[in-house]
Amino acid sequence: MPLGIVLRRTPGVTRWAKYAWRAVAVLPGVSDGDWRVLRQEGDAVEYLAGSLTLELHGAETEAYVHGLGAEVPSVFVVMRDEGLGESPLDMVLVTASPYEAQDYSDSGEEIVEKVPMPPGLLAWVREFVETYHKEEVFVKRRRDKTRIDAREDGIGDPRIGTAADVYASPSLKKRRLQ
Numbered sequence: 001m002p003l004g005i006v007l008r009r010t011p012g013v014t015r016w017a018k019y020a021w022r023a024v025a026v027l028p029g030v031s032d033g034d035w036r037v038l039r040q041e042g043d044a045v046e047y048l049a050g051s052l053t054l055e056l057h058g059a060e061t062e063a064y065v066h067g068l069g070a071e072v073p074s075v076f077v078v079m080r081d082e083g084l085g086e087s088p089l090d091m092v093l094v095t096a097s098p099y100e101a102q103d104y105s106d107s108g109e110e111i112v113e114k115v116p117m118p119p120g121l122l123a124w125v126r127e128f129v130e131t132y133h134k135e136e137v138f139v140k141r142r143r144d145k146t147r148i149d150a151r152e153d154g155i156g157d158p159r160i161g162t163a164a165d166v167y168a169s170p171s172l173k174k175r176r177l178q
Contacts, residue, residue: 001124003094004030005077006038007049021089023077023113028121035087049087052077052094056125061133063097064125072116073125076101079111096125 004027009019024046033048040046054075056064067073078093078101092110095101096117105112117125 001028001054001121002031002051003028003054003075003121004033004051005049005091005094007047007089009045009047009088011043019088021079021111023079023115026075026077026094026115026118026121028118028124049089050091052091054094054096054121056096056128058132060097060100061129062136063099064129065133067096067098068122068126068129070098073122074098074114074116075121076104077113077115078104079113080109081111 005023006025006027008022008024010022012018012020027048030048031051033051035050036048038046038048075094075096076098077091078095079089080092081088082090089111093100093104101112101114104110
C-alpha cells in the first residue's frame with residue numbers, strides 16, 4: 001500500500017541544529033509528493049516528503065501482532081540524513097513491524113520515527129494478520145535422563161596419577177622416577 005509521509009520541520013533549539021524534523025503522519029493511498037508544503041504555522045512547516053510502499057509479509061505476522069497490541073498501534077518511518085541534494089532527509093522505508101524498526105534504530109545510522117496508524121491502515125493490517133497469522137505452539141524441550149556428570153572421561157592428563165599431582169608436569173615426574 002502506498003503511504004505519503006508527512007514531515008514537520010521546526011526551528012532547532014540549539015545552535016548546532018538549524019531545524020528539527022519529525023514524521024507526524026502517514027496518508028494511505030498517496031503515491032506522489034516530493035517535498036510539497038502542506039501547512040505552515042509560524043516557523044513550523046509540514047511537508048509531504050514523499051511516498052513509500054508499506055509491504056506486509058506473512059513471515060512477520062508475529063511482529064505485526066505485537067505492534068497492533070501496543071497502546072497506540074503505529075507504523076515506523078525510517079529516514080536517513082544524507083545532507084545531499086535538495087531534500088534534507090531521504091525516505092528509506094515504512095514498516096508496521098516494531099522488530100524491523102528496532103533493527104534500523106540499533107545501527108544509529110538511520111532516523112526511526114513512530115507514527116500512529118490511521119484507522120483505515122489499522123484495519124488493513126489487522127485483516128492481514130487475521131488472515132495469515134498462525135500461532136506457534138510452545139514446546140518445552142526435555143532433557144535426557146542420562147547423567148553426564150558421573151563420567152570422568154577426558155578430564156585431566158591420564159599420565160598424572162593422583163589428585164595431588166595435578167600441577168606436576170609429566171616431564172618432571174619422569175625425572176623423579178629415574
